[in-house]
Amino acid sequence: MKRARTRSGSGGADSGPRLPLLLEAVLGIGTDLELRSGLQHVVDTATELIGTRYGALGVVDLERGGLTELFTSGMSDTERHRVGRLPDGHTGLLGALVDEAAPIRLDDLTTDPRSCGMPPGHPRMRSFLGVPVELDGEVFGNLYLTEKRTGSFTEQDQSLLRVLAAQAAGAIGTARLYGTARQRERWIEGAAAVTTALLTGRNAVDALVTVAESARVLADAFAGVVLQPTEEGGMEIVAASTVDDPGDIVGTTIEPGSPVLVQLLGGEPVFIEDSSTDPRMTTHVRSRFGPSMMLPLQSGGKLIGTLALPRRRGGRPYRGVDRLLATQFASQAALALVLADSQHDREQLAVFEDRDRIARDLHDLVVQRLFATEMMLESTRRRVAGTGLDELIGRAVDELDSTIQEVRTTIFALQQPPADGPTSVRGKVLRETGGAAVLLGFRPSVRFTGPVDTLVGEPAGQELLGALRGALAAAHRRTGVTSIEVEVDATARLAGDRDGVRLTVRDDGPRDDGPRDDASGEDGGDGARGTTVTWEAPR
Known part of the structure; x- marks a missing residue:
């Protein structure tokens, strides 16, 4: 093997001694699983087999043209650094190899009109042998040698180089096909994973x-x-x-x-x-x-x-x-997004239907029975007036009345979306009034004063919503209510000149007779109709 390599540098007139080295190179390309090292092996083998000082293999971008990679042999790291960027692969002899897809063999490349000269810092080169790296009519790049050590390039040199170029083309083509197949597989797996995640x-x-x-x-x-x-x-x-x-x-x-x-x-x-x-x-x-x-x-x-x-x-x-x-x-x-959205809507609809059913059951069954029980106790209290039991029955009636109000508040809460709800105080107030419209038969009007979402914090906001639910439930309990006005003032001045938030809920229904519990925040107002509920708290 050593003898064959020595004779390959003496001019290469006889291809027989170089055949083992060629076969070794072909075998190396076919068994190397890493494309870059395989192509570098092609260049190194070509320079040794044909006896040149320099060799290079350029890989072409099939879509945009031009070289994407260049594997060299015979140049030191210092020389590569001096040369700088890759040749564009469109012009000069390298471009001609791709465009014409035919070998080029020259004793002096500087005399060929297709040559566009050397960039600054490039080593001096004269003799040139280049072949396209081609497979089934598709050019993947070019393989070329310069500066043959002895004599000129021969037909046999050209034939040997074409064999190596064909092997390189096969390796590049196979690698690209495998890469494309693997890439396609990754995208398909990714799309399936996304669909599964969304659903x-x-x-x-x-x-x-x-x-x-x-x-x-x-x-x-x-x-x-x-x-x-x-x-x-x-x-x-x-x-x-x-x-x-x-x-x-x-x-x-x-x-x-x-x-x-x-x-x-x-x-x-x-x-x-x-x-x-x-x-x-x-x-x-x-x-x-x-x-x-x-x-x-x-x-x-x-x-x-x-x-x-x-x-x-x-x-x-x-x-x-x-x-x-x-x-x-x-x-x-x-x-997948559309399917996931549809599935989410179906799930939400099922939740809403279940909540509506519970709300109807509470309203139609539980509340009515509580009312009936309250009326029975009221009748009993009148009959036992003056016996000492009327006070005890009166407390029971008040407890039932409070329970009815809490149940109505729960009914209103069940009308609200269970998830994906608004996170701002303003949005939550609008959601509460929108949900109340289902039972009231009309939508309460809402007015905000000041930057509610900025000024009203989480604790105060939660208390405000609780007070709003209670006020709306109380309004629904009264007969004859046809309109409700809700006002949230985030710039209210409270007692002691403190900054606070005030909720006011007014309705046009008949005024309740008798005094109200101070804790409810209700007052009878000055007119014959209408009830106003006021709640306030420091921000």
């Missing part, structure tokens, strides 16, 4: 974050964001997953009429090479992103949102297979 009962926000995070990981993106249409006709980022803190991404809005938005509303995906420079991008966060995909989430031909997958500025561009798989994932995710 396990996630709430709306968690569902969107799940889609954004899964897509970000699968696409190897810097961020995954979900946008939803706004009432103004634009789109707003409502969920985000990033490598680091999402920061100010959530809440970013695409204004109506944006070119990107027009394309998305038409159901077309948007693929962007550089978000920071693309004129279609108008958001303030675009400067930090580079290649990006914006994929419509559609259901029944209606746009329900957009999945955006930006990479860092200067990041590698998305390939065609990336775009295809991400688009398919977006379609699956949109369907």
